[in-house]
Amino acid sequence: MKNFILILSILAFIIWPLNFFRANPQLNLEPQTIFVQDYQGRQLILRNINLYPNVYLARLFQNKAVIVTNKYFNNLFNILDLNYYFFGSHPREVVGGLNYTRLPLLTILPILWFLFITQHPKKKTFLLSISIFILIISFFINHYVYDFILWPFFLLFIFYGLEDLIKINLNFSTIFSFCLLIETIYELAHLIS
């Protein structure tokens, strides 16, 4: 059974690299951080400054630091968005580099199970490591190129989550694994077509 869930986890996981290379045929690994000069961002700040009742408030809320922090939080929230992994962003939303499915939807159950329920000796280490990576990746505008770093973590989450689920209820887990297999094939069919 352990081998089966390992194979299933890896199979479910193939979608991420396959879709990644399909979505980014000309891979550009050159890092673009949130600290690069942003002419448009500055223009927006200048425009907004004029709309404040006084200069002190304008300086407090509209400054260069705001450009950087806004970008950072946008990236961070992108990476923490479930739809980013399971649907390639939100319906009818076209975002450069982000519009590809990374994981089959059903893997959400073992992932959440692992995150909230599973008692694993290395859970804290995993969570701390993935949090650090997420916080670092958020510094890159083209974070979708580097989110590959999260790939092994998700693999582990799915594997340990499924393993724990099987221990608790074998029948449910067998049915669930079968459904996950079908969904993975469906997603792969999407890829092939």
Place this chain on the structure above:
Amino acid sequence: MKNIRKYIPISILLFSIFIGIFFRFYKIGDSPVGIYVDEASIGFNAYSILKTGKDEYGKFMPVMFRSFATFQSPVYTYLTVPFVYLFGLSSFSTRFLSALLGVLSIPLLYLLAKQLTAHVIPGFDPESRKAWMPDQVRHDNLSTKLALISAFLLSISPWHIQYSRTAYESNVALFFLLLGSLLFLKSLKKPWLLIFSTISLAISFNAYRAEILIVPVLLVVLVFRFYKVITSNLKLFLIPMILSALVGLLLIAPTVFILRTPGFQARTTSMNILSPTLQTTWGYLDNTSRLGKIINNPRLLSVREFISLYTSYFSPRYLFSLGDSGPRKAYPDFGTFLVWQFPFYLFGLYLLVKEKEHKGLKTFILVLLLVSPIPAALTRDPYSTLRSLPMVIPLTLIISFGLSKFLDLTWPYLNKSKYLILILFIFYSSVRMFISIFYHHDYFRSVYWNYGWRQALDVVPILDPKLPVLVDNSHGDTYIELLFLLNYDPVTYQRDNFEVQNTEYYTNMNRNKTKNVGRFTVKNFQWGIDTDHVNQYVIADNITIGAVQIKEHNLSIVKEIQFPNGEIALRILKTAPKK
């Protein structure tokens, strides 16, 4: 010192209410600038009911208001009648109800949070009714803290403020949902309150379409959760339960009767992702092979789209950064919650799963959290804060839960600077929101609030009274703006404008494309017919009549109305017919 400490909770609650009043009532008639057609429709129909007992179409006390054949829920309009009577027909009186109920929701959430976190003293069976008697219930430190933080966070919630400052039905539905839930919990001690709880929930059911799904689910879960309390004291609960059921059925019956009419279903069908679509289903791939039939299966794609839309309501990206994409439904540069609340959202979620205590709170949060986005996710719009407004309550409670636990853990280790940090957070968030609501929103979003009609009508008295005025209707139902702003006599309007027979009110979707409002004729403007043959004034926006066309058709500009950002909102023009 002890005496002073006793007053701290009430002081914080009063402060929260004060902040809530400020953000909801300050300049309520002037900001948002202009009045949106849906608001104008609510206001004028309330005015029409007050004066004639009928709506703008001449229907006596309708169950749902026809309103541009979109069929608005009736509760907001009926409850606005007294305010229109008191203050006259204006933006202020139309938005007053929403602001009032928005403010009242703050202490209501405080009471609800306290009720949900009430501890039962050990030794009593928590499922028995006795356990809910006042002397067996105590409120621990977390309970008061959570309730106060929830109330305060709701008072500065951009999401809740947005819908409390505008005349949207969903805010009214939310208030009665909260009130109904609180009364239900209180009824476990005083069973007769069950009737008032039912009345409140039934009003919520009738007040907004999303609540048609939310209210029954919440009620079933609450009854199921406290099943033992009710059955163990069946004698006390029996009569109130029977009466509640009767009252509830009586109140929801009118809405239930028209659920299947074309009028009620028109909007639901046009927005529903599961209905036959005019546009391609999301995720459709051009593939004519056998594989294509499987991967393009419309049902599978619709389910996928629904789940994707559903999960977007939990997305930190939308909650803390993007907010609603609708320009009327979010303040510039604001998500639905403040960015600094994000860590507490995660911590609160974690606690929600892990905590063994506060089962009542957890049940309430989970039900509202999981059910509220369903009606919204069934429609095409991604992340609609209007349709998912009840979510503001469980999310605020989750953030408050995280924040109160965080304060419990860190409070002893922080020195006096903790007060300074707290004040800075409150000050920074409040000022930033103040600027966004009263400066940026009006500047950037005035175009979406039908700005300019009030200013245009101020010019009309100086126009030649012998000439008719044509008002272009091609970009929305502008006739309602005129009716609202002119406080037009409903009797005259009903007499001059016929749309459908009363018997076909909910079934006939045809619309009268020309409206007569005194000297104004409201219809779609046509080049040539309306410019070259008739001597008249024309009021239209910059999209309908641009600068080049003015020159081509020899029109003269009487007045240009500008948006706050300087762009042209409306033009009043005079035609020069060819002889």
